[in-house]
Amino acid sequence: MSIGTFVTISFELRAAGKYDTALSLACSAVDATAAKLYGRNISNNERYKRFLREKMPIVTRFGFPGIQASGIRIKCINILDLRMDQDGYVGIEDILYHTLRCGLLHQCEIDARIEFIPETYIGDFSEKFRLPHHVILGLLLAVVLEECNVVESVPSDIQFQFNGQSYAVEKLWGVGGENFVART
Secondary structure, eight states: OOHHHHHHHHHHHHHTTOHHHHHHHHHHHHHHHHHHHHOSSSOHHHHHHHHHHHTHHHHHHHHSTTOOOSOOEEEOSSOTTSOOOTTSEEEHHHIIIIIIIHHHHHHSSOOTTEEEESSOOOBOSSSSEEEETTHHHHHHHHHHHOGGGTTOOOOTTOEEEETTEEEEGGGGTTSOHHHHHHHO
16 A cells, blocks of 8 residues: 555545545545654654645645635634634644544544535534535645655546646646645
8 A cells, every 4th residue: 555545545535425535545645644754753643733734725725615825723612622722713734633534543433513515614603513525635635746755656547626627646746735736
């Protein structure tokens, strides 16, 4: 198995609407990429969230259509077990790590308070915390575009649509996020 294998299957499952399993594999690919970048001398938690913070422009551009941000902090009133700042805000990387990634990898489930929706809506203003299912694409592209993954591969038919254009994932390995984001 390789990062490329996890990415391939995640893209396939995402296309089939199996978001929980697609997200699980995307989270594992993020884990493996963060370990390559930062080594194993820091905790998985720190590596994972550091990677997301550094790649947030990619994660948001492709994972939250209509938004491109270097960081997102939101008031998260329904997921009380997250560490929030003194004003009640938490970084989206904390939600992605603690609530999604850990739930999927340790309990094989997504927290019942999380809901995937097709549109970009980030917030916690009712019974559910809503995230666009596109977040999977944002995580996958952060992995694919990372230069340390240049030797990885996927089958040539793995593609995604963004802003009316189709992109072959195979051609994007290691090209660098800033370069790709600037072209899209």
